[in-house]
Amino acid sequence: MHGDTIVALSTPPGSSGIAVIRISGPEAIGILEAMAPGAREWEPRTLHNCPLYGHGPQLLDDVVTAVFHGPHSYTGEDSAEISCHGSMQVVSAIIEEIVRRGARLAGPGEFTRRAFLSGKLDLVQAEAVADLIASETKLQTEVALLHLKGLLSGKIGMIEKGLRSKLALVEASIDFSEEDIETYDPGELETVASTYTALIAHLLQSEVAGSKLRRGIRITITGPRNAGKSSLYNALLGEERAIVSPVPGTTRDVLRERIHIGGLTYHLEDTAGLAETGCEIESEGIRKGREAAGAADLVLFVVDAVEGWQEEALEELEVHAGSNRIVVVNKADLVPGGGDTTSLSPAGEERTVAVSAMTGEGLALLRDKIFDFTTNGELSVVQGELIALNIRQGIALRRAMEALERLVAELGKNSPAEILSLELREALDACGEVTGKSAAENILDEIFSKFCIGK
Ligand SMILES: Nc1nc2c(ncn2[C@@H]2O[C@H](COP(=O)(O)OP(=O)(O)OP(=O)(O)O)[C@@H](O)[C@H]2O)c(=O)[nH]1
Ligand SMILES: [Mg+2]
Structure with a gap:
């Protein structure tokens, strides 16, 4: 036992079919019994349907409860779970009544911390x-x-x-x-x-892969204006998240979404096209994009296959020379095979992929390269022995x-x-x-x- 009795909503806040409230501590079962007058003695670890009453007595909800006597519970101490209707008004009223009867609101992870302190779980x-x-x-x-x-x-x-x-x-x-x-x-x-x-x-x-497995991997898409960065971003996400238009300088803010490749979570970022510009808003977007690329685990540098390697693109690519990067030659549908652009890529052929964000061509290969260049084979112990x-x-x-x-x-x-x-x-x-x-x-x-x- 760890002293006081704690209570919390264990399901996400908001409307739902059912919400689950959890109580743990020496008073957990007593408080619940007091709120369900007339209920026969509850058999432990068995579901019971009963009305719950608040002060007054006012009917709070018709619920399903289960009580667990310590040490046969998640926390190792007396505890109970209440499945009520998933209305935030109902949830608040039940929790308020439980607190009024002597429990306090639980902090983050407090139920699991009690399970650890009771020896139910170790730290791993x-x-x-x-x-x-x-x-x-x-x-x-x-x-x-x-x-x-x-x-x-x-x-x-x-x-x-x-x-x-x-x-x-x-x-x-x-x-x-x-x-x-x-x-x-x-x-x-x-x-x-x-x-x-x-x-x-x-x-x-x-260890390295373990940290990537938990924290995820950050990828920033960058490159000249209009190269199709936002189109690539949408294609990798599988949804039209970013605005795509033929107007150069469309993207301003850094957009972030999660994708999954090979069991890992990737935090994918779309950024403003790189260009000399007199527009204050656009140049702020470019600054934010550069900052994002500087902090990324992998940079996808997108160029337009039709435009090829213009002077500015080469200079910009140089900025990321020290980064883990892949050159994506986009719009391959307009120049089948990527033309000379792929083989002439300054990043080398292994680090260059020709794709079409429009048709999806080359995207599977790009995903494979993203995975390979961000895991370097580190995932084998994780995939093999879990x-x-x-x-x-x-x-x-x-x-x-x-x-x-x-x-x-x-x-x-x-x-x-x-x-x-x-x-x-x-x-x-x-x-x-x-x-x-x-x-x-x-x-x-x-x-x-x-x-x-x-x-
Ligand atoms: N044919 C073809 N057109 C594409 C492809 N990808 C993008 N486009 C077109 O290229 C134009 C620019 O695309 P965006 O995705 O907005 O380019 P961006 O690099 O995000 O542009 P900025 O945000 O302005 O820097 C749009 O008209 C797209 O439809 C592609 O693979 N093939
Ligand atoms: Mg864009």
Whole structure:
């Protein structure tokens, strides 16, 4: 139990068929029972239909409830779920009554934080809950679900178990050095440390892709005016989002939408066409577009196949020479095969694709190149084993790996057991940080603050 009773709406605000309100804490069931006078004693984890009353008594709604007695609940403490009609007036009235009876509004992720503090979930699993809620692609969902089911925690638990048994032997040899007891075998300890180092190194291979899987990848479309940037943007989105017109300088603001390629989320941006201009609004648009391109993970530089490589386009392309970029030669329908424009591209043929935003020609190849040039094969561990470390887990596991590497070095120097025990403890502490056994309060605050309210 964590003291007080909390309440929140767990479904999105707004009109819906059903809204779910969640209460957790010592008063959760008592408050609900008081609001449903006449209801027979509720069987736990079973749905019950009943009217709920507010102060007065005023009928608030006819609802379906389920109560969960701790520890057999998500949070590990007494809790209840109310499925009411999805009207914000109904939801507000029920929550107000629950608060009037002594509960308080829950903060972001507070239910999951309580589940973590009750030992229902470890920190990797709690993070997986947030990932699952945010998931948009099948790959993101699969990884989150498997992490929630303990795929990564299980591997770390296995390392911890192995290290702990070795630590016991190493420390016994310090405490009982005079006595005839079982002690550690340096060769065996080295094998174990090297095996776990390799395993952690393998897990760390998923770190970069893991962060891309969660955060997404930013792509900015840029290039000369009228090259068909907005048409390409719309074609990649599959909807007419941006205004397209033959008038040069149509796009002014930076437009942003999400697309999915290969299980990853891409934040795609359309920007103003690059040109010398006396128009203040247009030049502000160009400035914003350049800023966006400067911060992007990948720049799609679009040129018009008919116009070819004009001096200005070449100069502008140079600005992005240091960026990860793909040259898109658009309007291929007007110059079948992209003409000489593709082969003469300063970015090289591999980084150039001829497309037609109008007919869709070349777009599949462009999508493939976008994926390849933004993942560099990093996704293989994620796609294969469905393991994807986040940055926090990566930092802690690298600390564990470094301690194990130092342990192997110390074993090579025949160092005393005291030093070996220090490194083993460091590795164990770092593993504990991943699963949350040894995570500091401020880390928990940061993790749970990113959750939505009601989860
Ligand atoms: N034939 C052909 N025309 C295209 C293609 N893509 C765009 N266009 C035309 O080119 C013109 C400019 O297209 P936009 O998509 O507005 O170009 P833009 O680069 O966004 O232009 P600005 O926002 O003004 O910089 C429009 O008339 C489009 O219909 C294409 O693949 N083939
Ligand atoms: Mg445009």
